[in-house]
Amino acid sequence: MAHRFQCRCGKLQGEIAQPAPVLRAVCYCRDCQAYAHLLGEPQRVLDAQGGTDIVAMQSNNVRLTAGQEWLACLSLSPRGLLRWYAGCCRTPIANTPRDWKLPYAGMVHSCLERPQPIETSFPAVQLQVNTGSAHGPVPRVGKLAGMARLARLMLRLLAARARGAYRQTPFFDATGAPVVEVKVAEREAVAQAKRAVGA
Structure with missing residues (x-):
């Protein structure tokens, strides 16, 4: 059964095919923190230590x-990640590479929690990355197991690329x-956002 997702106001909606091999991670990088500030209301996106929960x-x-017409895209630099969000209410949706042939999407928890809880379809956090930018101690999860899951996901992405699955996006x-x-x-806006997160 597909996991349905939507933006905060409900205008943009979608679904994720299930079962889909995933990796649930929290990213503490300064760019993810700055992005949340650029969209406004970072408290809806970041945890207490500045992490973004991503599947x-x-x-x-x-x-x-x-609501496809509400899909918008922001990048923090000319070569940075593509950060997709709902233009109607500025809910983060996903991060993708600029190269569409790498069929990766990091779905942000902000859109995965309604209309059904994120836990109904996805595992607990399996990996934490860029913890050096966290605003305090973070609860540790099994790093070796998480890295192994990341390696398996990368292999799946390469296989999907070889099959041409990247065209379905x-x-x-x-x-x-x-x-x-x-x-x-x-x-300057990015610099200001990074100052807001202490970067």
């Missing part, structure tokens, strides 16, 4: 079912171009 998966498992069109214009955040 990593193949992008071909993701489908938008309503809601984030890129048939030519490999993003489905919406990518807005690159102004350098």
Whole structure:
């Protein structure tokens, strides 16, 4: 059964095919923290230590079912990750590489908690990354097991790329171009957001 997701106001909706091999991780990097501040209301996205809960998966498992016109994309630099969000209420949706042939989507917990709880479809946190940028001690999870799961996910992504599964994505069109214009955040805005998180 698919896991349904939606933005905070419910205009943008979608689903994730199940069962989908995933890796659930918390990222504490300064870019993820700055991004949450750029969208506003970072307290809805970041945990107490500045982490973003992300469910990593193949992008071909993701489908938008309503409100595609609200999909927006921001990047913190001209070559940075593509960070997809709902333009209607600025809910983070997913992070993807710029190269569509790497069929990865890091789905942000903010859209996965409604209309059904994230725990109904996905495991507990399996890996923490960039903990050096955390704002305090973080509860440790099995690092070796998490890295092994990450390696398995990367192998699946490479296999999906070889099969051409990257073409099945809601984030890129048939030519490999993003489905919406990518807005690159102004350098000063990014710097200000990073100052807000203590970077």
